Amino acid sequence: xxxxxxxxxxxxxxxxxxxxxxxxxxxxxxxxxxxxxxxxxxxxxxxxxxxxxxxxxxxxxxxxxxxxxxxxxxxxxxxxxxxxxxxxxxxxxxxxxxxxxxxxxxxxxxxxxxxxxxxxxxxxxxxxxxxxxxxxxxxxxxxxxxxxxxxxxxxxxxxxxxxxxxxxxxxxxxxxxxxxxxxxxxxxxxxxxxxxxxxxxxxxxxxxxxxxxxxxxxxxxxxxxxxxxxxxxxxxx
Numbered sequence: 001x002x003x004x005x006x007x008x009x010x011x012x013x014x015x016x017x018x019x020x021x022x023x024x025x026x027x028x029x030x031x032x033x034x035x036x037x038x039x040x041x042x043x044x045x046x047x048x049x050x051x052x053x054x055x056x057x058x059x060x061x062x063x064x065x066x067x068x069x070x071x072x073x074x075x076x077x078x079x080x081x082x083x084x085x086x087x088x089x090x091x092x093x094x095x096x097x098x099x100x101x102x103x104x105x106x107x108x109x110x111x112x113x114x115x116x117x118x119x120x121x122x123x124x125x126x127x128x129x130x131x132x133x134x135x136x137x138x139x140x141x142x143x144x145x146x147x148x149x150x151x152x153x154x155x156x157x158x159x160x161x162x163x164x165x166x167x168x169x170x171x172x173x174x175x176x177x178x179x180x181x182x183x184x185x186x187x188x189x190x191x192x193x194x195x196x197x198x199x200x201x202x203x204x205x206x207x208x209x210x211x212x213x214x215x216x217x218x219x220x221x222x223x224x225x226x227x228x229x230x231x232x233x234x235x236x237x
Contacts, residue, residue, distance in 0.1 A: 025072050027095040029063035029088040034078065041108040042078075051127035051141060058125060058143050059084035063091050065101045065122075068178065075104025078125035080143035083211060086193055087124075087146070093189045100177050102149060117163035117207075120151040120178075131157055145210040146195075148186070149178035153206035155198065172206075180206055 034042070034055050047055060059081040067073045072095075079087050094101075104122040107115075116123045124146045130138040139145040147153075154166035161167045168174070172181060180186050180199070187197060190209045198205030 027064045027092050028074075029061060029091065031059050031061050031084045031088060034058055034060045038078075038106065038108070041106070046107055046126045046128075048127065052137055053080070053127075053142055057081055061087060063088060064095050065091060065104055066095065066098045068100050068102045070098075070100070073104075075101065075122070076106050076109075077104065077123065077146070078106065078143060079146075080125075080211075083144060090189055090193055090195075094186060097185050097189075099186050102151075102178060115163070116147065117150040117155075118165070120149060120163075122146070122148045122150075131155070131162075139210045144213070145208060147207040148180060148209070150207045152176045152178040153180050155205040155207060156203045158203070169206075170204075 038060060039055050042055070057080065058078050061077045061079065061084060062074055063077065064072055065075045077087065101122050102120045107121065107123055107126060110116070110119050110121060116126070123140075125140060125143040126138070127141040128138050130136050140147075151163055151166045152169050154169055155162045156170070161170065169176070169179070172179075180197070182197070182199060191197065194212050195209040196212045198208030198210070201208075
């Protein structure tokens with residue numbers, strides 16, 4: 001009942017977004033520095049003092065996506081600035097195949113107390129601890145990871161499933177238009193651009209794609225990593 005209430009609350013909030021936020025059928029994307037009003041929204045919620053990246057190293061993207069209603073919408077993502085153009089191209093290709101994303105809003109725009117996973121909200125940057133290794137920052141803290149349609153692509157941590165409402169979707173023999181499966185079109189688009197799928201993690205995270213940095217400088221650490229140490233440094237992200 002709680003999850004149903006949360007989903008109704010989120011849908012209601014999204015319906016209150018002005019009509020100008022919705023896209024035409026042609027793909028469009030605009031990359032910019034994070035506007036001051038969004039910086040203010042993020043501070044104390046998805047970004048705070050002590051995060052590994054300053055807000056000036058992140059980019060704000062407004063871009064088209066298809067919704068579960070088979071209509072085009074405008075979404076928002078915040079990513080590591082050097083990856084912005086690549087993310088725009090990835091979502092251009094997703095738009096071309098009409099892959100549906102139920103919701104793609106900044107976490108700050110969700111109703112208070114509602115998480116991305118509970119809202120089935122596709123998102124990228126969020127400065128927080130890694131759920132599977134709490135002593136380190138999540139790759140989302142560096143803007144190099146994107147979670148897509150969380151409800152239908154749940155994550156596992158021990159006995160916990162996130163979101164809990166998505167537990168039934170751990171059965172990957174089920175089908176839903178928002179699911180991600182190994183070898184499908186979305187999987188291929190992301191992996192062709194060098195993003196690693198969380199479905200291969202020891203504890204699966206089907207919603208997750210993380211950019212694999214193959215140069216000697218790795219965004220996950222923001223410092224030099226000797227070549228012989230790079231593979232073990234990448235970890236699950």
